[in-house]
Amino acid sequence: MPQSAEHVLDHFELFRGPEYQQMLANKKKMFENPRDPAEVERIREWTKTPEYREKNFAREALTVNPAKACQPLGAVFASVGFEATLPFVHGSQGCVAYYRSHLSRHFKEPSSCVSSSMTEDAAVFGGLNNMIDGLANSYNMYKPKMIAVSTTCMAEVIGDDLNAFIKTSKEKGSVPADFDVPFAHTPAFVGSHVTGYDNALKGILEHFWDGKAGTAAKLERAPNKKINLIGGFDGYTVGNIREIKRIFELMGIHYTILADNSDVFDTPTDGEFRMYDGGTTLEDAANAVHAKATISMQQWCTEKTLPFIADHGQEVVAFNYPVGVSATDEFLMALSRISGKDIPEELARERGRLVDAMADSSAHIHGKKFAIYGDPDLCYGLAAFLLELGAEPIHVLSTNGNKAWEEKMQALFGTSPFGQNCHAYPGRDLWHMRSLLFTEPVDFLIGNTYGKYLERDTGTPLIRIGFPIFDRHHHHRSPVWGYQGGMNVLVKILDKIFDEIDKKTNIAGKTDYSFDIIR
């Protein structure tokens, strides 16, 4: 018996002992009707071939291991970025349980959100009563300042009309007539979580700016000198938004972060559960219409929101998840241009330190080949940084990337000698990536937690950057934007490179002549 009270063995070790191994072998042989091991091995090898890759890329209907989620997740993510705002998802309740779990597993934080719990009868008669009761309950129980409504695919398929439902709910007294209930239709069968972010944010701005669904006067824009900033759907929102605020403050710019969820996804453990924390105030959200300009850090998270804002007379500028020296330069110069403020020396020093670090470590990254997958903007930002480092982002794959994204990626590759052998793969999934890694191997893979399956199968070391990250803790608390964020990304990549070098050179008496103490 391997188990003991002194040294408790859990699943990591318990099942490796002979008792369990024998039991499992017997189970397989006797009862599982297993495949011939030689056949398993043959197929396994076959899946590594160019022939398999060709079949794999010929898929038209099946998706395997996609790197994207559905719209309402993004809507919930955006909604909690407003002061005391409760996201309310109209449709089946299981969806909300999933979004909450998903966000909690990444941020290691509570994630508050309610559902209108529609079931069969609502499928037949529509979910109006669910909306009426749901809004009343949420309002009374959780005392929000705003309830931001989005939809699951069920409500979308049956065609529930949020605008009309909310209006009726208010007439029935679910919430006061002047209570803010912005909404967005977020069908899961269109786009992905970044689309949902876009729709929800646009819905909220539209609510405040364009007359609260016909119940108030449209806001008259009175331009001021503020700059709005939209972070987009971002697993690093906690660290990134705080870094952006620091930069704004260093530059002396008056700003509004729209959908600022950096506090609600990073609350302290001090005896109090804060269902709401921080966030863009509703007043600021309304007044954001007066800003001089709005900057989106992620173009593909704001495809509808930015034109909406532009239509209100502001300048809008979109970036693609700026990481590294040049991307940060461009971001800061845009801030400087719009605000008329100089970039302070302190930021120039930070820039110099990042360049310094890149120069120090260049020899270890230069020429290394990478595969990247993730949301379209994240892929772009990371690929651009790798090119700066003299590395080659050979495969860049985005399940929720489209044709326009592909063109933009290819244009980026065209700007650098290190991009010449690089390709963008829009609409592909991680089973495609598996074929790419087998047939055109690279040195490192950058992606979210699910990349660990690719690391296991192909042996490509995984550098975890993306969303979700479930199996490493707290990295989301550090920025990847700004020069300091670039430094964090650089160190993350370098740590993995050095760990791999050490791993490959640590066999005593065989390879350890290269097991250098100084690298």
Place this chain on the structure above:
Amino acid sequence: MSLATTQSIAEIKARNKELIQEVLRVYPEKTAKRRAKHLNVHEVGKSDCGVKSNLKSIPGVMTIRGCAYAGSKGVVWGPIKDMIHISHGPVGCGQYSWGSRRNYYVGTTGIDSFVTLQFTSDFQEKDIVFGGDKKLVKIIDEIQELFPLNNGITIQSECPIGLIGDDIEAVSRAKSKEYGGKTIVPVRCEGFRGVSQSLGHHIANDAVRDWVFDKVTPESKPTFEPTPYDVAIIGDYNIGGDAWSSRILLEEMGLRVIAQWSGDGSLAELEATPKAKLNVLHCYRSMNYISRHMEEKFGIPWCEYNFFGPSKIVESLRKIAGYFDDKIKEGAERVIAKYQPLVDAVIAKYRPRLEGKSVMLFVGGLRPRHVIGAYEDLGMEVVGTGYEFGHNDDYQRTAQHYVKDGTLIYDDVTGYEFERFVEKIQPDLVGSGIKEKYVFQKMGVPFRQMHSWDYSGPYHGYDGFAIFARDMDMAINSPIWKKTKAPWKEVPKPKLLAAE
């Protein structure tokens, strides 16, 4: 220290009743009336816990429940390792449930095993408008080409499927025929069906009955020679290896486990189960349906058991042995004797550290009652419990065999209620899910996830009990809980001296 230990039963009951009244005050009248039926204080001797259950959740209250898809794909079917389970509909459902339930299995993932892959039809608008059956046909073809060693396919319906009128049964039949009788199982587990995961379990059970069992003719021989000691483990999802640390005990007592449902399970095991002499059922809630069916159709008796904590393990081993001859009865005693020193050592080490600590639970399936014995073996007391998706038969079992007089019972608890209850009762530990974990930890209350074992486990069996004890100790006695208050906020402010 919990308040519960310093009060009499009468005081506890009065406090709990007052607490219930207090939380109900937050609701609009109609909602308060409905929620009142789900909250109660257990009275000893009653046949159930005095709460209504398995009713619709109320909109907007922040229920912890999931959906029928979660019950079918996430719980029942997902762990069957050699079949490919298609999350049929939009991308999200499969994505959020991808690999998060920790159903351990042994196999070559992506080649002959598929549990931790996310297969989805990733519905787009055109699939909603024109229907998804053609896409499903193509998906099955593509699976056959790219994953040739799969032993079967299930189609796990997401909400839109039932709303747009797709005929996944017809597709399944046609493709099964085309692929030489291949097992292809359509499952109507659309998320809007029923009130929780629970209906999804039932639908999934029925799908096994209709699309797996009905293909197995009575004459079809299993691949092994039957013995009088063949049993099947039903309702163990092998979370963190639970089914393995259970199986080893059954085998040590002389039984032969011919199937695991469904953790680390395979299609062949499902098909062979009608040859079992006894079905032993752990999660009654999710698999009583198929157990009853097998009893009716094949005459296989079933018996519920509980492998959490030594008291219940001993009881269960003897109960299971009671269905067999003396050889097995002796085997059970031998197993009990073999593990007694481990039990003694675990209790000697951990009980002094956990004695008198109070626990509040809110989980699904069987755990709101099944784990109570394990806590009691460690000297701990469960002062509140409730089911995410239990039915009245769960609350009957809970009342008759598990909870103490005065225990606070909360069915389908809302986020608000659970916070208030914990805030007022101040238990030493809360056991619930990921959505609850950080809420209570922020409040400074130690917490263990009791769905996923907080990434630990197994918790079943004797080996599991040692891990369970270690983990509860680790949670409750972590030094971090003494640090939640900043010292300058803890210390009473020094009084200013009066000016001379």
